[in-house]
Amino acid sequence: MLKRDDVCRAPGCTDRHAARLDMDHAEPFPAGTSSAQNCGALSRRCHQLKTEGFADIVDSRADGSATWVTAWGQRIALPPRPILPGRPDPEPPSRDVPPRSPSPPPPDSAGDPPF
Ligand SMILES: [Zn+2]
Numbered sequence: 001m002l003k004r005d006d007v008c009r010a011p012g013c014t015d016r017h018a019a020r021l022d023m024d025h026a027e028p029f030p031a032g033t034s035s036a037q038n039c040g041a042l043s044r045r046c047h048q049l050k051t052e053g054f055a056d057i058v059d060s061r062a063d064g065s066a067t068w069v070t071a072w073g074q075r076i077a078l079p080p081r082p083i084l085p086g087r088p089d090p091e092p093p094s095r096d097v098p099p100r101s102p103s104p105p106p107p108d109s110a111g112d113p114p115f
Pocket of ligand 1: 009013042043044046047
């Protein structure tokens with residue numbers, strides 16, 4: 001997955017420091033599979049914000065595209081990510097899995113949005 005996601009896949013984040021990139025399951029494991037469609041790299045900070053409910057990925061695809069919804073209702077669609085030269089293609093996208101609904105916002109959601 002890091003061969004496709006050499007930078008955090010959260011909207012607006014450009015963190016590409018490998019030691020700070022976590023492998024995130026868009027739909028949490030074990031319900032979500034450990035596949036190219038469901039997984040992607042997130043910086044430690046963005047991973048924590050997603051885990052705490054400030055944003056969620058409601059549609060994740062093997063080409064690296066994803067749709068995020070923030071706790072404030074902002075919907076952000078990210079385009080596919082190019083496969084870097086010499087790196088394998090991701091598994092073909094599965095269209096059998098419908099997009100998930102966004103998680104409810106956390107109870108303490110006051111303040112500026114992180115994304
Ligand atoms: Zn990030």
